[in-house]
Amino acid sequence: MSEQPSVGDAVVEGDWEYRPLRLPPGVSRKAAAIQLSVQAEFAGWELARTLLFGDGSRKVWLRRRRTAATLPGLSI
Template sequence: MSGEDSEESSFTEKWEYRRLQLPPGVSRLSAAVQLSIQAEFSGWELSNVRLYADGTRRVWLRRRRTLAAAGLPGPII
């Protein structure tokens, strides 16, 4: 999306989480397409989205922690 995106990771016993922050200029459609690609090819699913007054979106993705998921790449957004 852009160089302004930020990403954080965290883990629980069952889930791996990634937080992405999308800048205000990213359209809803563009964000949806990028997140769909993540779901299709990297096993991520949407956990939560927050839209802030300035247009910034904070997105949490999650996927189950498995041996197979350990070899999959992180978000390419």
């Protein structure tokens, strides 16, 4: 597994755009929270779901409402 978070493709479902994000085992909860806060503040994403794996890695799904204006993507 890579040491950098990997970003999957966006999925559009109704009025929402979803993006999966994989965080490696070495990322602390505090670091993950800071990273997700930055995405929420500057790119309009919010946390939709979190999944913790046995190896300590996490997969989170971010979502944001689709708008006519172009919003910035993930800055990871």
